[in-house]
Amino acid sequence: MKFKTTPYQSDLLKDTGRLSVFYQAIQEYDSDRDLAYDLGCGSGILSYFLADKFKEIISIEMDKKTYGCAKENLSDFENIQVINSDVRDYDFEKKADLIVCEMLDTALIDEEEIPVLNHAKEFLKENGRIIPQGIINAVELACLERDYVHWDEEVNYEILSDETIFSELDFLDDIEPEFKATLKLKATKDGLLNGLKITTYTKLNDNIIAGPMPMLNPPLLIPLEERQVKVNDFIQVELKYIMGNGIESIETRYL
Ligand SMILES: C[S@@+](CC[C@H](N)C(=O)[O-])C[C@H]1O[C@@H](n2cnc3c(N)ncnc32)[C@H](O)[C@@H]1O
Structure with a gap:
């Protein structure tokens, strides 16, 4: 067709x-x-x-x-x-x-999945289902070449930590659009830390979890204040955003 x-x-x-x-x-x-x-x-x-x-x-x-x-x-x-x-x-x-x-976007920041589902979920039967069922968000420390929020499309960066899951959302749950988390990460190499890489995995149902694809949650790169890190340094960052309010709503600070 x-x-x-x-x-x-x-x-x-x-x-x-x-x-x-x-x-x-x-x-x-x-x-x-x-x-x-x-x-x-x-x-x-x-x-x-x-x-x-x-x-x-x-x-x-x-x-x-x-x-x-x-x-x-x-x-x-x-x-x-x-x-x-x-x-x-x-x-x-x-x-x-x-x-x-x-209406997915990385970490659900830039599209209206959560505000829309919060409105529509009232009209789902008691045992009703949602596709996709939810998402899993993970973060890594990074050295970025750009000093503004951007997606992982034809850009270079260096990863400075292992990947850590920082949130899991099930769309059947009540979800507040205002999001705040303390990210706890350990540097796995020496380098200039100036950003975070956020990767979102999409849970379509109980059996299917999809990684990032060009038009499905490409990873998001968020700048941080510059700081030299050494291997095994422990870094804590507060990450805040409002789901559905766009990348302008992202705020970060070292703790
Ligand atoms: C990522 S596209 C997905 C389109 C289609 N479902 C697909 O999978 O190919 C999201 C679509 O949702 C629409 N959209 C975004 N916010 C909406 C809203 N609040 N109410 C109705 N449509 C909306 C956009 O215009 C866009 O066409």
Whole structure:
């Protein structure tokens, strides 16, 4: 099937690793099949994967042009309704068996996964499921070449510690968008410490955990005040951000 897309949605479709983990998680879904919501449906690709599994699918997209593409792409499916709305303004009427919501970004900082799920989760049945199910965030000390927050795309940096998990989120839990953690890391080599590398692993379901991909949570590089470190130095950093409020909400300080 040929999909009509915007340039951004086209890049999302070209990331076949990203598509295949979502496809697999939807194939493995083994619970009730009356209603699914696809929140932030983009081109409609995940609704297309859901089409032969659910009696009814409601697909919501806030960007008007993208919504137009999804409506056209999914027009042959009588069980799919495509709606142009911000999910947070949509009046949900029915509870769903499944919510699919791919508004992911590294550590969920730059996209609205958590604010949107906090609004929509009320309309999930008691034993309902969410795909993806959650995320795992990990951090490493780094020497960066850029002094601003950026993603790991064609950049150089040196890693100065092992990777440490600093948070795990299950999307069925109540999640406060304001996040704060004390990161405790040990330098594994001498060098100039001036940044953190954040890596997010996506838990699609109980069986599938996906690492970073070009269009699925590429690692995020966050500058820190410069400091020389020696092997075995113990470093503590406070990391704060607001999920859904963008990379401008990131704050760091040494403790
Ligand atoms: C990362 S894209 C994923 C698109 C599609 N689900 C896919 O997997 O290819 C996220 C989509 O969510 C939409 N979106 C972001 N915030 C939204 C909101 N509050 N309400 C509705 N759509 C939203 C964006 O416009 C974008 O199309």
